[in-house]
Amino acid sequence: MRILLLILSFSSVVFLFSQESMLQVIPFVQNKKVVMNQTIPITENYSIEIETLKMYLSAIQINQDPIIDSVYLLDFEEYHPILLPNTKEIKEFSFSIGLDSIKNVSENYDGALDPIHGMYWAWHTGYTNFKLKGKIHFSTNETKDIELHLGGYLAPFQTVQNKTVKGNLSSTITIRLQLEYLIEYAVKNTYYSILSPGKSAHELSSLLPSLFQLQTNEK
Amino acid sequence: MKNRFYFILFCCLSVIGVSLNKASIIIQPIDYPSYWPRPIQKMKAINEEEIQLGRLLFYDPILSEDSSVSCASCHLQQTGFTHIDHAVSHGIYGRKGTRNAPALQNLAWNKTFHWDGGVTSLSGQAINPITHPAEMNFDLKGLILRLNRTRKYVALAQTSYKTKTFTTSLLLKALSQFTVSLVSCHSKYDAMKAGKISFSDQEEKGYQLFQKKCASCHTEPLFMKNEFASNGLQIDPEYNDLGRYTITHKNSDSLKFKIPSLRNCEVTFPYMHDGRFKKLKDVINYYSDNSTNKNNHIDQRLKVDLFLNKDEKKDLLAFLYTLTDRTFLVNKNYSFPK
Numbered sequence: 375m376r377i378l379l380l381i382l383s384f385s386s387v388v389f390l391f392s393q394e395s396m397l398q399v400i401p402f403v404q405n406k407k408v409v410m411n412q413t414i415p416i417t418e419n420y421s422i423e424i425e426t427l428k429m430y431l432s433a434i435q436i437n438q439d440p441i442i443d444s445v446y447l448l449d450f451e452e453y454h455p456i457l458l459p460n461t462k463e464i465k466e467f468s469f470s471i472g473l474d475s476i477k478n479v480s481e482n483y484d485g486a487l488d489p490i491h492g493m494y495w496a497w498h499t500g501y502t503n504f505k506l507k508g509k510i511h512f513s514t515n516e517t518k519d520i521e522l523h524l525g526g527y528l529a530p531f532q533t534v535q536n537k538t539v540k541g542n543l544s545s546t547i548t549i550r551l552q553l554e555y556l557i558e559y560a561v562k563n564t565y566y567s568i569l570s571p572g573k574s575a576h577e578l579s580s581l582l583p584s585l586f587q588l589q590t591n592e593k
Numbered sequence: 594m595k596n597r598f599y600f601i602l603f604c605c606l607s608v609i610g611v612s613l614n615k616a617s618i619i620i621q622p623i624d625y626p627s628y629w630p631r632p633i634q635k636m637k638a639i640n641e642e643e644i645q646l647g648r649l650l651f652y653d654p655i656l657s658e659d660s661s662v663s664c665a666s667c668h669l670q671q672t673g674f675t676h677i678d679h680a681v682s683h684g685i686y687g688r689k690g691t692r693n694a695p696a697l698q699n700l701a702w703n704k705t706f707h708w709d710g711g712v713t714s715l716s717g718q719a720i721n722p723i724t725h726p727a728e729m730n731f732d733l734k735g736l737i738l739r740l741n742r743t744r745k746y747v748a749l750a751q752t753s754y755k756t757k758t759f760t761t762s763l764l765l766k767a768l769s770q771f772t773v774s775l776v777s778c779h780s781k782y783d784a785m786k787a788g789k790i791s792f793s794d795q796e797e798k799g800y801q802l803f804q805k806k807c808a809s810c811h812t813e814p815l816f817m818k819n820e821f822a823s824n825g826l827q828i829d830p831e832y833n834d835l836g837r838y839t840i841t842h843k844n845s846d847s848l849k850f851k852i853p854s855l856r857n858c859e860v861t862f863p864y865m866h867d868g869r870f871k872k873l874k875d876v877i878n879y880y881s882d883n884s885t886n887k888n889n890h891i892d893q894r895l896k897v898d899l900f901l902n903k904d905e906k907k908d909l910l911a912f913l914y915t916l917t918d919r920t921f922l923v924n925k926n927y928s929f930p931k
Contacts, residue, residue: 481635481716483762489720490733490761496720498840499713531842572842 395436395458395545397467399448399586401427403554410451416554419513420561422520424553426451426507428493430486432477433470433536436461444469445477447486447493460545467547468538471582472503475527475534498571500527503534504582506553510561518566520557524579526571533571533579539588548589556581623701626778628786629814632701634715634773642753645930647771649749650764652929655739657685657729664722664768665929667694671922673857674698674775680868681832684728691727691832693868695853696861698777698921704819708850708866711840716769733761740764777856777921785915786814792915799912802905806880809894810852816916817854821846824880825887825895829867836866848890859917873913877906 401408401424404416408424415421427450434444436458446456478500483489493502502525510518526533539547559581560566568574623632650656654663667682668674674697676682682690692708706712712721722728723736740746740759750759753767784790792800803811812818821837828834828848837846850866864870870879881901901909921927 479713481714483716483765484760488761489717489765490737492732494717494720496712496717496724497707498711499717528841570839 394460395464396547397431397434397456397458398546398548399431399453399456399551400548400589401450401551401553403552403557408450408553413511416557416561421511422508422553422557423511424450424506424508426505427553428491428502429471429504430473430493430501431456431469431471432473433468434458435466435468436464437466438468445473445486447491449491455546462545464543464545464547466538466540467543468536470534470536471586472525472534472579473501473527475532477501478527495523495525495571498526500571501525503579506556510557510566520560520566522556522560522565522568522578523570524568524575524582526575528571531571531573531576533575535579535582537583537586539586541588543588550587550589552585552587555585623773623776625776626783626787626814629778630702633704633819634701640753642749643767643770644774645771646749646753647767647769647774648927648930649745650768651771655743656723656731656736658731658735659685661685662729664719667722667728668697670924670927671860672696673777673861673922674927675861677860677862680863682728684725685730688727688730690725691834692866693863696857697772697775698856699815699854700775701773702815702817705851709837709840710821710851715773716765718772719765719768737761737764775921775927777918779920780856780918781915783814783918793911795908795911796915797912798905799908799910800915802901802909803912806899806901806909807855810892811855815854816856818852820852821849822852822892822894823848823850823888823890824865825891826865826867826869826879827886827888829869832867834867848888855913856916857918857921859914860922873910874906877901877909881906 403414403422403424406414408414408427410424410427413421413423429448430445431448432445434441434446434456441459448456477487480487487494487501489496493505494500495502502523504522504524506520506522508520510520512518524533539549556578560578565574565578568578625632651664651668654660654666656663662685667676669676675694679689681692682694684690695708700706700715703715704710704713706715706718707721712718720733723731724733737759746759747757750756750763754763756763781790781792781796785792791797810818810820810822823836826848835847837849837851838844840846858864858873862871862873864873864876870876880895880899884900887895
């Protein structure tokens with residue numbers, strides 16, 4: 375009886391997943407998958423230990439068809455892939471990294487937008503689009519905290535970014551998030567602590583689309 | 594006859610239906626004088642139960658990490674929902690903030706909140722004091738968990754919102770429903786505007802002075818403006834507060850703060866964003882007599898001659914006292930729920 379139940383449960387999970395397309399975002403640093411709280415070398419001079427990595431993806435479109443109200447919070451401490459409506463042929467996939475100004479002031483505090491997730495900027499109405507927190511360990515034995523809260527929706531420092539990938543995509547779209555680009559830029563420019571909207575958050579956010587790269591083994 | 598019977602039956606069933614569905618009875622959230630402008634904040638229809646839930650939460654120290662501080666700790670009804678014993682707000686463990694707690698009144702007419710205008714929605718505002726380390730220092734996750742373990746709030750969530758769990762959304766909605774209901778519109782000034790009474794000679798003189806010297810920033814009938822301005826105060830090195838600049842990062846916004854309402858100003862001391870003036874006459878003296886020691890960002894409207902002689906100052910003060918709304922300060926609908 376137990377085995378039968380197990381098989382049934384397994385089948386229903388398989389069935390559920392087979393009905394939908396999926397988006398996976400996998401963070402990497404220099405070709406190494408990011409494991410939270412583990413040190414990963416970036417250059418010979420320093421390595422990073424990531425403690426928090428969260429971001430909003432929104433305004434998802436498959437073959438230019440928008441998925442209504444698509445707002446997802448990716449939290450890599452407890453990461454789950456995003457399930458998408460089943461689409462046979464995906465030729466184009468686009469999304470926003472972060473939230474547009476309307477969502478920032480929507481006063482909808484449910485689901486992914488619940489301030490409980492720690493992405494809401496209380497003193498400055500709106501959300502952090504991208505959050506990275508960790509430690510940079512230098513070869514000189516020095517350690518520096520790095521905390522990047524990238525967000526802001528007011529001109530001229532809007533931070534929401536758009537990304538589009540094209541090709542014959544499989545129903546499971548896998549995106550590599552190449553974090554070293556962002557971290558190297560931040561270290562080079564001594565952006566160790568960006569905690570409010572403004573010029574620096576705007577500048578760093580403009581790098582975000584280049585971090586999202588389609589996994590090359592797509593069909 | 595048969596038709597009449599069915600009509601009466603229909604009416605009875607309707608009344609019973611409405612009674613059973615008490616939580617959905619919609620009331621007009623805000624009643625305000627006809628000469629006031631339309632509110633700015635979204636005026637969603639609300640029901641009395643939501644306001645009462647917000648009121649319970651407002652007065653409950655359960656919202657702070659160590660259950661020692663409630664919203665009312667810094668926003669006392671009798672003083673126009675602000676506090677009067679400190680220049681800047683105090684939080685748990687005796688921690689001090691950096692700004693004077695603002696009065697809570699007529700919030701629906703505000704475009705932004707906080708001295709720097711960083712908060713644009715009333716519903717999201719409450720997250721600030723709840724999570725601020727110098728105020729209630731509680732993370733939302735912990736608070737929602739605590740509320741869901743408190744039988745009273747779970748039961749009220751069920752009554753007011755037909756939900757078994759207390760969510761962030763519900764918490765914020767209830768608090769904003771209560772605070773938006775704090776409308777002060779029964780001062781002597783309001784009675785004069787409604788033609789019910791007349792000002793005394795002194796009050797009338799003060800009113801004339803006010804219109805000439807103060808009204809460009811503190812505009813009637815709300816005696817505020819949804820703008821930011823520098824009143825010329827030198828920066829306090831203890832706080833180094835740049836005001837609106839911290840939000841916009843524009844140099845032109847440096848040392849600008851929200852222009853507050855003067856309604857109930859008789860009881861909302863101390864004054865200014867950092868509470869540096871304890872008495873209303875100190876504020877009048879500052880604008881009237883201090884023409885030199887001011888910061889470079891001072892607003893154009895304050896660069897004119899604002900000098901008042903001794904009698905004029907008394908007249909202005911007499912007028913400002915007409916903005917006190919005693920019924921608001923003791924209104925039982927806003928007081929600690931018993």
